Amino acid sequence: MKQASLKKLNDSYEEKFGFAMPEKSVLSFDFGLSPQIISQISDSKNEPTWMREFRLRSLEVFQSKPMPPWGPDLSEIDFEQIRYFIKDTDIESKSWDDVPAEIKETFDRLGVPQAEREFLAGVKAQYNSEVAYSSLQAELDEQGVIFCSMEEALQKHGELFKKYFATLIPSADNKFAALNSAAWSGGSFVYIPPNTHVKRPLQSYFRINAARMGQFERTLIIADEGSSAHYVEGCTAPVYSEYSLHAAVVEVFVLPKARFRYTTIQNWSGNIYNLVTKRAKVMRDAVMEWVDGNLGAKTTMKYPSCYLVEEGAYGEMLSIAYAKNSQIQDTGAKMLHLAPNTSSKIVAKSVSIAGGTSNYRGLVYIAKVAKNSKSKVECDALILDEKSSTSTYPDMKISGDNAMVEHEASVSEIEEEKLFYLMSRGLDKAEAMTLLVAGFIEPIVKELPLEYAVELNRLIELEMEGSVG
Amino acid sequence: MLKIKNLQVSLNKKMILDKIDLSVDSGTTHVLMGQNGAGKSTLAQSIMGNPNYTVKGELSFDKQDLLELDPQKRAALGIFLSFQQILEIPGVKIYDYLRLLQKKSHDKKLTPLKFKAFLKERMELLSFNESFLTRSLNHGFSGGEKKKLEILQMLVIEPKLIILDEIDSGLDIDAIQAVARAVNFMKQTKGSSVLVITHYSRILSYLNIDRVHLLSKGQLITSGGQDLVEQIEKQGFSQVLAGNQ
Numbered sequence: 001m002k003q004a005s006l007k008k009l010n011d012s013y014e015e016k017f018g019f020a021m022p023e024k025s026v027l028s029f030d031f032g033l034s035p036q037i038i039s040q041i042s043d044s045k046n047e048p049t050w051m052r053e054f055r056l057r058s059l060e061v062f063q064s065k066p067m068p069p070w071g072p073d074l075s076e077i078d079f080e081q082i083r084y085f086i087k088d089t090d091i092e093s094k095s096w097d098d099v100p101a102e103i104k105e106t107f108d109r110l111g112v113p114q115a116e117r118e119f120l121a122g123v124k125a126q127y128n129s130e131v132a133y134s135s136l137q138a139e140l141d142e143q144g145v146i147f148c149s150m151e152e153a154l155q156k157h158g159e160l161f162k163k164y165f166a167t168l169i170p171s172a173d174n175k176f177a178a179l180n181s182a183a184w185s186g187g188s189f190v191y192i193p194p195n196t197h198v199k200r201p202l203q204s205y206f207r208i209n210a211a212r213m214g215q216f217e218r219t220l221i222i223a224d225e226g227s228s229a230h231y232v233e234g235c236t237a238p239v240y241s242e243y244s245l246h247a248a249v250v251e252v253f254v255l256p257k258a259r260f261r262y263t264t265i266q267n268w269s270g271n272i273y274n275l276v277t278k279r280a281k282v283m284r285d286a287v288m289e290w291v292d293g294n295l296g297a298k299t300t301m302k303y304p305s306c307y308l309v310e311e312g313a314y315g316e317m318l319s320i321a322y323a324k325n326s327q328i329q330d331t332g333a334k335m336l337h338l339a340p341n342t343s344s345k346i347v348a349k350s351v352s353i354a355g356g357t358s359n360y361r362g363l364v365y366i367a368k369v370a371k372n373s374k375s376k377v378e379c380d381a382l383i384l385d386e387k388s389s390t391s392t393y394p395d396m397k398i399s400g401d402n403a404m405v406e407h408e409a410s411v412s413e414i415e416e417e418k419l420f421y422l423m424s425r426g427l428d429k430a431e432a433m434t435l436l437v438a439g440f441i442e443p444i445v446k447e448l449p450l451e452y453a454v455e456l457n458r459l460i461e462l463e464m465e466g467s468v469g
Numbered sequence: 470m471l472k473i474k475n476l477q478v479s480l481n482k483k484m485i486l487d488k489i490d491l492s493v494d495s496g497t498t499h500v501l502m503g504q505n506g507a508g509k510s511t512l513a514q515s516i517m518g519n520p521n522y523t524v525k526g527e528l529s530f531d532k533q534d535l536l537e538l539d540p541q542k543r544a545a546l547g548i549f550l551s552f553q554q555i556l557e558i559p560g561v562k563i564y565d566y567l568r569l570l571q572k573k574s575h576d577k578k579l580t581p582l583k584f585k586a587f588l589k590e591r592m593e594l595l596s597f598n599e600s601f602l603t604r605s606l607n608h609g610f611s612g613g614e615k616k617k618l619e620i621l622q623m624l625v626i627e628p629k630l631i632i633l634d635e636i637d638s639g640l641d642i643d644a645i646q647a648v649a650r651a652v653n654f655m656k657q658t659k660g661s662s663v664l665v666i667t668h669y670s671r672i673l674s675y676l677n678i679d680r681v682h683l684l685s686k687g688q689l690i691t692s693g694g695q696d697l698v699e700q701i702e703k704q705g706f707s708q709v710l711a712g713n714q
Contacts, residue, residue: 416520418556424517425622426544426573439560439605 032080035059038182041084045151045185048158058171058181065175071361072299072328077273082245084183084216140198145229146191147202150218153189160191164222168251168279168307176247176275180216184249187217190231191224192258198229201263201449219250223258223286232449234265244272246297252280254288256310261289265452267296267459270327274300284310291447292319294329295459303361305334308342308370315344320444323356323388324463332362332393337370337400346377349441352388353463360409361393370400379409382440384433434464470495470662471516471548471630476526478508478515485511486687489526493630496656498663498676500698503684504706509666510553512684513634517550518543530630544574547629551619551636553666558606563618564588566606567625574626591624594654595647612639620651631655632664637672649675670702685710 038059042052067074140147146157153161171181192198223229246268254260260280268274274297280288290304306315317333335344350358360379381390392409414436422432437460438445445453476489486508493499503509515524518540528535530546538546568584579587592599595617607615616636623631631652637645649672655661656677665676681697683690685706691697691713701709 415556418558420517420519420540421552421556422558423540424544424550425570426541426626427569428541431569431573435561435566436558439558442560442605 032082033059033062033084033179033183037084041183041185045154047154050162051154054166054171055182055184058178061171062175062178062182065172065178067175068301071301072330074273074275074299077245079179139200143196143198144193145196145198146189148189150184150187150189150220153220157189157191160222161189161220164251164253165220166251168253168281169249169277174277177249177277180218180247180249180277184216184218186215187219187248188221188231189219190221190229192222192227192229192260194224194255195226196224196229197227201230201232203232203234215244215246215248217248219248221250221252221260221262223252223254223260225255226257227255228259230261230263232263232452234267234452246272246274246276248276248278250276250278250304252278252288254280254282254286254313256284256286258283259287259289261291262304263291263448263452265293265295265448265456266300266302269296270298270325272297274302276300276302278302278304279307280305280315281307281309282313282315285312286310287314287316289316290318290333291444292317292331293322293444293448293452293456294320294331295322295456297327297329299328299330301330303332303334303363305336305363306344307336308338308344308373310339311341313339313342315342317344317346317348318444318447319346319348320441321348321350321358321360322460322463323350323352323358324354325356327356329356329358330361331358332360334363335365335375336363337366337373337375337403339369340371340400341373342370343374345375346379347444348377348379349382349444350380350390351382351384351437351441352390353384355385355387357389357391359391359393361395363395363397364405365396366398366400366403366405368399368401370403372402373400374404375406377405377407380440381409381411382437383411383413384437430461430464434461437464470531471664472527472529473516474527476512476515476524476528478511478525479523480511480521482523484687485522486515489689491682491689493662493664495629495662496660497679498656498665500673500678500681501664501666501684502668502681502698502701502706504668507684508687509684510634513550513553513632513664513666516543516632517548544626544628548632549623549626549628549630550632551616551623551634553634553638555607555615555619557608557610559608561606562602563604563606564602567602567622570622570625574628588625591621591651594624594651595621596643597621613641613644616640617644617647620648623655624651627655627659628661629659630662630664632666634666635668636665637667637669642671645672646675648672652676670698673698683709683713 035056038055039052042055166181169177171178190202221231252260252262266274282288288306292304294300294302304317308315315335319331321329321331323329329350332348333346335346337344346362348360350360352358358381362377364375364377366373377394379392383390390411394407396405398405414433418436419429419432422435423429438457445456448456471493473489473491476486477484478486489512501509511522515522516528518538524536530548533546535543567588571579571584597617607618610618616639636648640648652663653676656663665672678695680692681694682692683697690710
């Protein structure tokens, strides 16, 4: 019974989200990865020599690095069966009118709410490998904020780009960072000038729309001294029969006294490997907040980190993982305290249902120099049935004097008494479960922009209807 | 409308209630009294359909067999139970929750504006502070606040049968009056029946009582009118029970 209703849920998901628009690529390259393909990518983007050489060096690093010996099974990924670059439109659109009808239809069919569409005036929509839509907001221009594609930034703001690019996450960091460094395409570049406060969130959409296509966006953000901004990325991808790989790299530099928040809602379709490297360098008295929601993908490995490199730096991570069916959400955070008086907080919540697996994997490192540093970690897991599982892998390395580290972890099930209470008020089981699950993740959801919070609650409602038989 | 005949209830194979006969007619108010551990709450939970209890015998509402129905279906028939032990549900906003309850219990949908007006009126009846609406369900509430929130849910659902399980314990006199006001409002406007479970006679002085039942050690010992309440109040449970042996 449960299996049957789950299948029904998957079918309706496929109907609702699982369409693929016909591909209309300007350029597409053969499958697999070679120095020739990397050079072709670089040529097609008219890149300076240093970037081409960086890519080629990164390819060597990628080929020499083994797969990670820990974490979820990745043996199914066949790097030769991935197409590394597809350019969907050859020009970047300047206004909404110029956005191809197919792309608009994608938004339509995904049911992007009207409120969000209005926001699109300030949105970067990534369709396939490149930013397909870009309308520089007058507001941002006036403030001197740069919000553009990485390709454009490399051409127009070369020096700034080069000063920061790959300095926080070098190619050799891990195999997937190396792959991204070799084959990156698309992604956002953001620069916030000193003492500038960007009120509206900078939003970005990511979409994958070609089978066997690896997507390797690269995002580089610099929040200059005393500035503040909020960047939001959300993804909903069509469903494919073959396995796809998504390996993004995000580098954020939060300069002294700046405040930056990076919010992600990831809802890739169930066939995608989502292996992301995200890192922030946080300077004196600066604040970095990651808000991360992982709902989709076949396997997610993502551990956003904060390198707290100067006194008074603060790093925070709020995350939700939602694992259903055979999904594996292997997520967490890393807080590296590398200077005195730094502090960090990690709140990780996960929900596992219908055979899903969610793991928390995190690191708190307090170096010898990081005297008087504080860190608090809280992991709460909710398991909805016997088929699902959860594990916690917290790692703590504390060598600084006078460090204060707290770690709390809990695993809970839906309490029958609470279900009975809510059902006695006339709610059916699915509605009661929805309330209890939504209540559990509410502390994180309330930090999301409203439209994302609404979408997330709607999604959980749908899941509960499908899984409570 | 509520008919209980030869009811037997056990928990983990331990018999708690036996040979219970009780009928509550439409629009009437019954009182169930008894000492701690007599089985009063067990009866209330069994009527509502708590799956932990094993129930045998006859239990019906409006001629429908309740034993076949899950708690949601029993609620849909118009049965409401105000819990003695009220669980906290963090993260569930009271306003949204009450709106959901209203939708589930009524065929007629209210627009958001009309619902707001409806809720405001009911909250005034209870002297319920509007600022509570943005908080989480029962989360961090005092005992008295939780009880009032139970009654607010009752006012939103508008049930046909109201079962109040020790609603008066932990309430100050103002709160008891507010609860009685709300219950009388339901009786007058909807003709609801009421089953009050209590140790004390205080709340009863604000309600018009039709029948009083005395429960002891899982069995109904005696029934009577208002005079039985007065007798219990004067002599205490032990002496009244001894007199009925």
